[in-house]
Amino acid sequence: MEDLATAAIEAALKAGVSFADVRIENTSTTIIEINDGVSKQSMASRLKGAGIRAFIDGAWAFGQTTDLSSSGMRKIGDSVAKLALTTKEQVSEKFEIDGPIFEDRFEYNVKKPFSSISIDDKVSLVKMIDDQARDFDKRIVSTRSVYGDMYTELYIANSLGTKVYAENSIPRIISAPTAKDGANRQRIFKSLGVRGGYEVMDTDAAKNIGHDAAELVIELLSSIPATGGSYDVVMDPILNGVMTHEAFGHAAEADNWPSHSTVLEDKVGKEVGPEYLSITDDPTLDGQRGSYEYDWEGTKTKKRTLVKDGILTELLHSLETANRLDMDPNGAARSQSFMDAPLPRMSNTFMEPCDWDVDELIQDTKNGILLCSFNYGYTQSAKGQFMFQASHGYIIENGEKGRMVRDVSLAGNILEVLAKVDAIGNDFELDAGSCGKGGQAVPTMTGGPHARILNMPVGGM
Amino acid sequence: MTKRLLDIGERAVKLAEKMGAEQVEVYLAKSRAYEIEAENNAIKGASEQRDAGIGIRTVIGKKIGFAYVTTLNEDDITEAISHSLSLAKASLEDPDFVTLPSSGGTYHKAKKLFDNKVDTLSSEEAARLLIRTIDATKENLEGMDFAIEAAISSSSSFNAIVNNLGIAMAESRTSVSLYAYPVIKEGDDQTASYEYQISRDLNDIDPEYIGETAATLAIGFLRPKTIEGGTMPVIFEPLGANSILGRGFAGAVNAEEVQMGRSYIADAYGECIASESLEIIDDGTIPGGLGTRTFDAEGYVSQRTPIIESGVLKNLLHNSYTANKDDVENTGNAARPSYSGLPRISTSNFILTPGKGTVDDFISEMKKGIVCRNTGDRPNMTTGDLSAMVMEGYYIENGEIKFPLKNTLIGINMKDLLTGVSQVGSDSRTTFSMIAPSFVIENANITSG
Numbered sequence: 001m002e003d004l005a006t007a008a009i010e011a012a013l014k015a016g017v018s019f020a021d022v023r024i025e026n027t028s029t030t031i032i033e034i035n036d037g038v039s040k041q042s043m044a045s046r047l048k049g050a051g052i053r054a055f056i057d058g059a060w061a062f063g064q065t066t067d068l069s070s071s072g073m074r075k076i077g078d079s080v081a082k083l084a085l086t087t088k089e090q091v092s093e094k095f096e097i098d099g100p101i102f103e104d105r106f107e108y109n110v111k112k113p114f115s116s117i118s119i120d121d122k123v124s125l126v127k128m129i130d131d132q133a134r135d136f137d138k139r140i141v142s143t144r145s146v147y148g149d150m151y152t153e154l155y156i157a158n159s160l161g162t163k164v165y166a167e168n169s170i171p172r173i174i175s176a177p178t179a180k181d182g183a184n185r186q187r188i189f190k191s192l193g194v195r196g197g198y199e200v201m202d203t204d205a206a207k208n209i210g211h212d213a214a215e216l217v218i219e220l221l222s223s224i225p226a227t228g229g230s231y232d233v234v235m236d237p238i239l240n241g242v243m244t245h246e247a248f249g250h251a252a253e254a255d256n257w258p259s260h261s262t263v264l265e266d267k268v269g270k271e272v273g274p275e276y277l278s279i280t281d282d283p284t285l286d287g288q289r290g291s292y293e294y295d296w297e298g299t300k301t302k303k304r305t306l307v308k309d310g311i312l313t314e315l316l317h318s319l320e321t322a323n324r325l326d327m328d329p330n331g332a333a334r335s336q337s338f339m340d341a342p343l344p345r346m347s348n349t350f351m352e353p354c355d356w357d358v359d360e361l362i363q364d365t366k367n368g369i370l371l372c373s374f375n376y377g378y379t380q381s382a383k384g385q386f387m388f389q390a391s392h393g394y395i396i397e398n399g400e401k402g403r404m405v406r407d408v409s410l411a412g413n414i415l416e417v418l419a420k421v422d423a424i425g426n427d428f429e430l431d432a433g434s435c436g437k438g439g440q441a442v443p444t445m446t447g448g449p450h451a452r453i454l455n456m457p458v459g460g461m
Numbered sequence: 462m463t464k465r466l467l468d469i470g471e472r473a474v475k476l477a478e479k480m481g482a483e484q485v486e487v488y489l490a491k492s493r494a495y496e497i498e499a500e501n502n503a504i505k506g507a508s509e510q511r512d513a514g515i516g517i518r519t520v521i522g523k524k525i526g527f528a529y530v531t532t533l534n535e536d537d538i539t540e541a542i543s544h545s546l547s548l549a550k551a552s553l554e555d556p557d558f559v560t561l562p563s564s565g566g567t568y569h570k571a572k573k574l575f576d577n578k579v580d581t582l583s584s585e586e587a588a589r590l591l592i593r594t595i596d597a598t599k600e601n602l603e604g605m606d607f608a609i610e611a612a613i614s615s616s617s618s619f620n621a622i623v624n625n626l627g628i629a630m631a632e633s634r635t636s637v638s639l640y641a642y643p644v645i646k647e648g649d650d651q652t653a654s655y656e657y658q659i660s661r662d663l664n665d666i667d668p669e670y671i672g673e674t675a676a677t678l679a680i681g682f683l684r685p686k687t688i689e690g691g692t693m694p695v696i697f698e699p700l701g702a703n704s705i706l707g708r709g710f711a712g713a714v715n716a717e718e719v720q721m722g723r724s725y726i727a728d729a730y731g732e733c734i735a736s737e738s739l740e741i742i743d744d745g746t747i748p749g750g751l752g753t754r755t756f757d758a759e760g761y762v763s764q765r766t767p768i769i770e771s772g773v774l775k776n777l778l779h780n781s782y783t784a785n786k787d788d789v790e791n792t793g794n795a796a797r798p799s800y801s802g803l804p805r806i807s808t809s810n811f812i813l814t815p816g817k818g819t820v821d822d823f824i825s826e827m828k829k830g831i832v833c834r835n836t837g838d839r840p841n842m843t844t845g846d847l848s849a850m851v852m853e854g855y856y857i858e859n860g861e862i863k864f865p866l867k868n869t870l871i872g873i874n875m876k877d878l879l880t881g882v883s884q885v886g887s888d889s890r891t892t893f894s895m896i897a898p899s900f901v902i903e904n905a906n907i908t909s910g
Contacts, residue, residue, distance in 0.1 A: 032548075035721065039552035041803050044528040044544035046537065060506030066513065066532040083507050086584055090592070092503035119551035127553060142722045178723055178843060187723060187843040225846055228690060228872050228908035259500040260608030261644050263651055339510060339531075378837045380852065382644040382653035383682075385867065387838065387850035407841050409848035411868050457687075457910035459848035459870030 001165070004050065004073045005157035011077030012054045013159055017084050019055040019097040020077065021158035023296055024068070025338040029150045030114065032122050034130040036143055039123070051338040054080045058094045059087040060320075062341040093258070099319045099329050101161040102300050106293045108167040110197025114149040117198045122147055125173075125201055132210030133177040137218050141185075142178040145210060147171070149198070156298035164298040170289055170443055171200050172432065175213035181221045186406070188217040188391060189375075193289045193432030193443065220392055223404035228460030232368035232396075233410065234361060234452045237429035239371050239390050241446025243453075244279055244351050245435070246377040247386045247414050248272075252281075252306050252314075253332075253344040253437075254321035256381050263384035263414055264312060272312045273418035276354050279307040281316060283331070283347035289432050290347035290444040294331065297342050301331035307418075316344040336440035343438055351448035354424035358450045361423055363399035369458060370394045370401060371408055373431075384414040409459035417453060425450035462619045463631035466491060469515070469533055470623035477519055477542045478625055482549070484520035484561045485625050486759065489513075489533070490799045492618035497587050499611040502595055507584060516800035519545040520561065524552040527803050559785035562761045563626040571632065571763065573749035578663040579635035580617045587613050590639060590668050597672025598641045602680070610642040620799070628760035636751065639666050641675040647683055652865075654678035654853060659893065661749050678834075678853070685867035687909040688856050694830040694883075695871055695907075696823045696857075698899050699890040701833040706741070707811055707894030708839045709847060709875055714768055714776075715806045716783035718842060725845030725875055726774065733772045735879035738816060741769040743778060745793060745809030751891060752809035759795040759804050766792045768811075772880075780806050813897035816885035820899045823884060825860040831907060832857060833871060845875035872906040881905075 005022040012020035026048050033041040049066035050073065061084035065076040130145040149171045156164045172193040179186050190213035192206050200206060235243055256262035264272065283291050283301040294300055297319050304314050315321070318333035321344055333342035362370065370393055377388025389409045395402040430447035466489045477485040491513040498505050515538055516529035526549030528541040591613045598609045614637070621631035640657035656674040658666050697705060718724040726734060745763035747753055754763050759781055767775045779787070780795035783806065796807030824832065833854045840847035851869045855862045873881070886898040 034553060037553065038555045038557070039525065040555070042526060042548045042552060043803065044526075044541075044548055045801065046528075046530045046541070046544075048537070049531055059504075062506065062508035064510055064512075079509070083509060083584065087497070087504060087507045087588075090504040090588055093501070119547055123551050123553065144721075178721070180722065185722065185725070185727070185843050187841075225872075228870065228906050230908075230910040259610055259644075261610060261642075261653070339512065341508060375841070380653065382642075382651065384651065385850075385852065387870075389838075389848065407844070407846050407848060409838075409850070409870055409872075411850040411870050413868060455910070457690075457868050457870060457908050459850075459872045459908050460906055461846055461848075461872045461874055 001155040002163060004068055004070065005155060007070045008050065008052050008073040008077035009157060009159050011074040012081035015078050015081035017054040017056040017081045019159050020053065020081065021297060022050055022052050023335065023338050024050045024155040025152065027150060027152040027337065029148065030122065032126045032147045034126045034145050037130060047337050049338045051335065051340065052076050052080045053341060054084040055097050056084050057088050058091040059084050061087060064339050095324050097319055097323055099160060099299065099322065102294065102298055103163045106166040108169055110169050110199065112198035114151055114198055129173065129175055129210035133175050133214040136211055136214035139179045139181050139218060139221065140177050140214055141180040144176040146174040156294065156296065158298060162298040164294045166294045168292060169197055170195050171198060173201065173206050173209055175210045177214050177217050179217045179221050184221055186217055186220040188213055188220060190216065191432050195287050195289055195291050219404060220406055223392060223406040225461040226405040226408045226458060229458060230455050231458050232365050232452060232454050233456045233458065234365055234368060234370045234396065234450060236372040236450055237427065237447045238373050238431040240351055240448040240451050241349065241431055242374045242377045242388050244448060245346060245349050245446045246379045246388050247412065247417050248279060249281065249346045249349045250379045251381040251414050252316055254315040254317045254325060255344050257321065258324050261382040263381065267312045270312060271310050272307060273310045273421060275310040276424060277307060277310050277418060277421055278352040280304065280352055281306055281346050281349045285348050288348045288430060288445045295333045296335040297333040299329050299331040299333065304330050316346060318342060318344045334442045336442055340440045343440065345437060345442055346435060346444055348430060348445040350430060350446065351424065351451060353426050353428050353449040356423045356425045358425045358427055361425055361450055361452060362396060362401060365396045365452065366398060368396040370396055375407065386414060387411045410456050412456060420454045421451055422454050423452040462491065463621060463633055466619060466621035467623060467629055467631050470621050473515065473517065473538050473542065474623050474625050476539065477517060480542055481546055482519040482521065486518045486561050487623050488516045488797065488800050490618060490620040492616055494614065494616035495587065496612060496614040497591050499591055499595055501608045502599065504588060504591065514800040515541065517541050517545045518803060519549045521549045523554045523556060523558045524549045525555065525558065526552060529801050557786040558782065561624050561626055562628065562759050562781040562791065564628055566762055568755050568762050569746055571746065571753045571755040574632065574634040574661055574753060576635045576662045579615050579637045582615050582663065587615065593668035594639060594641050594672045597669040598643050598676045601673050601676030602643060602645060606646040608644045611640060613639045622760035624760065630756045630760045632755055634661060636661050637663055637666055639668060639671055641672050643675050643679045645679050650683055652679060652682040654682055659751065659891065661751065682853060682865045685865040687868050688866065690908045692904050693907055694827060694901060694903055695905050696820060696830065696832045696899060696901050698820050698832060698834045699888060699897055700835040700892060702813065702897040702900050703892040703895040704836055706813060706897060711808045711811050712842050714778055716777040716779045716787065717806050719777055720783055720786060723843050725843060729774050732774060734774050734876065735769050735772040736882040737772045738885050739769055739772055739879065739882050740814035742767050742812045742814065743808050744812055747810055750810040754809065757793040757795040758797040761791055761793045761795060763793045763809060778806050778808065780804050811895045813885065815887045815889050815898045818884060818886050819888045820886065823899065823901050824857055824862060827857050827860060830857050831855065831866060840875045847875055847878065848872050866909065869907065869909040872908065878902055
């Protein structure tokens with residue numbers, strides 16, 4: 001792969017650009033899906049190709065090819081460089097790309113590589129999960145169970161001298177049963193995703209996921225829609241993670257600074273929340289879905305302390321943003337695949353635990369709502385506006401957890417919401433996710449402790 | 462190009478049969494996409510994506526496998542066929558599977574899908590359109606503190622479907638889209654808005670309109686406020702209408718979701734589920750439509766399907782599998798994400814039939830209520846419960862816009878929303894998901910704070 005990358009980079013430099021980089025990817029994935037005991041949507045795929053960028057005087061160009069021959073790589077290197085040179089005439093802000101050089105070969109060894117497990121075994125596992133959900137209760141009317149695995153070999157090189165080979169291996173298991181009682185119909189989505197090989201599927205959490213999802217969806221049958229209004233909201237670790245990711249993490253992606261599209265623009269080094277609030281993005285955690293050793297520009301990753309004691313201290317950088325903002329690169333540039341240019345992204349993002357005991361936190365909440373797990377969320381960093389939806393929750397009355405509610409949405413403003421976080425728990429949990437930005441999805445984890453936000457608008461039917 | 466794809470497809474089908482497939486279908490696609498992006502009022506970069514690949518569905522008895530690869534090389538195709546067959550062999554039988562489709566009768570050649578001007582758009586020309594957009598945005602923001610993000614994307618794509626039951630179809634299409642996203646600051650206040658257009662035809666793209674509209678909208682969203690919540694009417698502008706109906710309703714009439722018991726309209730076939738003023742049609746045949754095609758993603762003939770007429774649910778959207786399972790006509794709504802997935806079900810051109818009036822008319826007639834220009838939300842498809850953030854919207858009192866909204870949510874069940882539509886406008890526009898005008902619902906639960 002090194003020769004192919006060199007061919008493209010040399011061709012680009014020869015054409016006249018000042019920087020070029022290449023990502024060569026070979027990824028295989030398997031997805032096994034069973035609905036109601038029947039195979040659906042099972043697929044195997046192979047992504048094989050190279051993405052190339054060229055840069056000069058503030059102008060970028062990106063291209064990709066699946067022609068992994070020396071001549072194919074030279075051709076794309078040359079054409080991408082020419083595209084950058086054409087674009088150069090129209091850019092207004094000039095800057096350079098520089099950065100640390102890394103040379104490494106990272107092999108990710110797992111106990112049970114996905115390729116060592118037969119398709120029959122993977123199908124048996126999914127069938128077991130599917131049966132488990134269906135057999136849990138007669139009111140389960142439909143089941144959907146999905147296993148997915150993805151193994152990636154990635155080679156990254158750039159014209160500064162970086163040459164990195166890295167592997168990754170991430171499995172996922174999902175159970176999404178539907179339950180029905182009279183006209184009342186409910187559905188839940190539960191997934192487990194960590195980093196590792198097929199051995200992850202031997203854990204209790206994976207093996208019981210059908211049961212756990214079914215239990216929750218049956219409970220959901222007796223839930224009621226929430227009544228809209230302002231509440232003191234206690235978030236569980238999973239929802240807290242989503243809040244941290246949507247309401248803060250995206251706005252801390254450094255590509256928002258050159259484009260002036262974040263409400264955090266003037267807040268670096270300043271207070272964004274209470275002094276007991278700290279937010280971390282850490283791709284170096286062992287065995288997590290959002291972890292990786294080198295980003296898609298070949299920069300070694302490190303832990304990012306985004307908020308420390310209420311102060312915005314660090315951003316999520318690519319080489320470009322580190323150069324333009326004159327800060328240190330921290331390896332946050334990621335791509336969905338070789339077909340996409342890297343962007344600053346989150347990895348495993350969480351609020352740091354504090355000192356509240358969770359039971360005491362609920363007892364201390366007079367009239368509120370405990371919100372759990374999530375359906376989805378999104379944000380507009382430029383307006384500071386965000387929204388996310390809990391899959392279910394519980395009314396809290398006089399410090400006691402009461403009736404179950406479902407599909408509870410929260411909307412708010414980034415700068416306002418963090419200031420309203422008044423109590424942070426001493427527990428901690430991370431949950432698997434997938435984050436979308438600019439049409440690219442990357443695996444992430446989000447989480448933290450339980451935490452309370454005062455006086456939040458909660459949507460109701 | 463389409464001829465070459467068909468040739469590769471025919472060869473792959475023969476090879477799959479030889480390797481043990483009883484039925485086989487291949488989907489091939491090749492595309493070239495070009496994009497120029499601008500940030501902070503100036504061009505920043507360009508990208509050119511060339512993508513080609515093949516997806517192979519194989520059937521043995523009632524067992525189905527699928528594999529794809531991001532190249533069209535012979536060795537990679539052979540490996541993909543072998544993976545597809547291994548998955549088919551290991552699959553659990555699907556008793557409801559009957560057959561892949563055979564020819565769907567007379568095809569009506571889709572018109573105006575390919576615009577040579579888009580296909581041959583040069584990077585200089587694209588850059589000029591983008592700069593015109595930025596200039597038009599700037600002009601309308603004079604004297605303000607702003608940063609404009611904008612991009613133009615064009616693509617030409619070719620796809621082909623071949624199966625061993627006689628289908629061998631190919632088509633080419635172009636598309637072009639352009640947007641402006643100005644962020645403006647005033648004191649401590651920061652806001653943003655956007656406008657875009659998407660079409661198969663370059664002549665439909667108007668950079669000055671996009672820039673001016675985006676700028677004017679953004680200014681209107683400065684100094685947003687919350688309101689006292691309660692029950693009140695909502696005007697959905699075409700973008701909001703598109704996301705509520707194009708995502709939130711189209712997914713509910715997807716036959717696969719209905720068959721799996723996951724749709725909130727599950728048992729309503731033939732019943733009155735919406736207000737009389739609501740008529741929705743799925744039409745894959747209108748000239749130049751974004752969802753127009755001669756054949757669907759299984760090669761089956763594309764058609765026009767009434768979904769709601771006078772409030773009554775007339776049809777669901779089917780592909781070959783769901784149609785065979787229910788023993789009804791296939792509506793030709795198979796859809797897939799290019800070669801990289803199996804056919805599911807999606808709308809072609811999902812159209813809300815226009816009525817009378819515009820957003821301004823509806824505002825002037827309203828005593829107290831809100832306008833939702835757009836939202837990123839969709840309902841819980843199983844229960845129909847919708848809790849949607851007003852991403853951009855206004856508060857109305859006595860026929861006038863009072864101020865823009867922040868932190869405001871609309872809560873309503875989709876079944877109530879459909880029956881609660883009191884007026885449908887005539888101001889239709891095309892978005893990624895639908896063609897719809899604005900509409901008004903009598904009441905929804907508004908939370909703000």
